[in-house]
Amino acid sequence: MLKFSHTNSKMNILARHFGYKLAQVVSFDIPAGWSCPKADICKNFSDPTTGKIKKVGRIMCYASKVEAYAPAARRLRWHNFDEIKECAGNSDKIAAKILEALPNEVKIVRIHSSGDFFSVAYFTAWQKVAAARPNIVFFGYTKQLEYAISEQNSPNFFLEYSFGGKDDEIYLNLLSKPAACFINEYANQYPNIPVVCGSKEKGYEDYFGVISRNTFAISMH
Secondary structure, rough: OOOOOOOOOHHHHHHHHHHOOOHEEEEOOOOOOOOOEEEEOOOOOEEOOOOOOEEOOOOOOOHHHHHHHHHHHHHHHHHHHHHHHHOOHHHHHHHHHHHOOOOOOOEEEEEEEOOOOOOHHHHHHHHHHHHHHHOOOEEEEOOOOHHHHOOOOOOOOEEEOOOOOOOOOHHHOOOOOOEEEEEEEEOOOOOOEHHHHHHHHOHHHHHHHHHOOOEEEEEOO
């Protein structure tokens, strides 16, 4: 069975902000890099066995770094990835697996504190899951621009385009740009874009930026 997690510190901060139990705000994760076909500046891989990182992009991916020093997180993400791949690209089967594993009484699901939508079938499966559970808020980031655009009108599925990927040039040439999250690699890199999550106590702020479909920046961590 697929596994959801409620050990992410930012998700715990968000749960406390709403007064929810920690288990009501969860994340679903798969391996960073290996599942991120459009990643660019943050493209990194943690070896599934040893955790050793192969750095390809110019900045370190926080999620791959977690996999390097936390074997339990690495095993969970690879377990989910392998379970999904067993569905052989069938979106209905993937959606059924996700729904079967989705914990009871969940209020918010962060799709991918690690990983991305690596195939059309996998993305479609999450669309089906969100439609089947309209009482749950699903949110996340993606470097797949077409997926971010396609969810701009969903009532409970919110995706933010994560700038720094292979679709950036397409994004910049759009006349009507969707909301995007920028990474500040240094102070005031994007001076006209508001910064969220400026402190540990406000680690929940990006959630509101995503569900409001606003453009914002976060500092590299």
